[in-house]
Amino acid sequence: MVHRLAAYLALLPALLAVPAVAQVRTPPIPDSTLRGYVRHLGEMAVAVDDNAMQLTAGAQIRDSQNLIIVPTAIPPNGAWADYVLNPDGQISRMWLLTPDELARPKPTSGSG
DSSP: OHHHHHHHHHHHHHHHHHHHHHTSOSSOOOTTOEEEEEEEEETTEEEETTEEEEEEEEEEEEOTTSOEEOGGGSOTTOEEEEEEEOTTSOEEEEEEOOHHHHHSOOOBOOOO
8 A cells, every 4th residue: 555655656746747748839839920919800800910811711720728729719808829821811820829938039920
């Protein structure tokens, strides 16, 4: 019984480290992305820094936990995001940022 308790206590630091590891994006957000404050407007339309933009069909949006979400799951008040545009100027990929990711310098969208 004492050995089992010791084994559980030895596992505790590893289990506590799992949430920290889960916060690292794999693969990471590309350096070539643009950054802006994004709000969902309706259907496949979003506002980036108050400029209306379209999401591509099949656009991939990842939340701050790196889970794929639908456009309506973007927080109602908006969120900071990094994103990639296709050749037509539509957003094809978007990552809602964690506070640590937002703290890294990045150029703003410049869309408009």
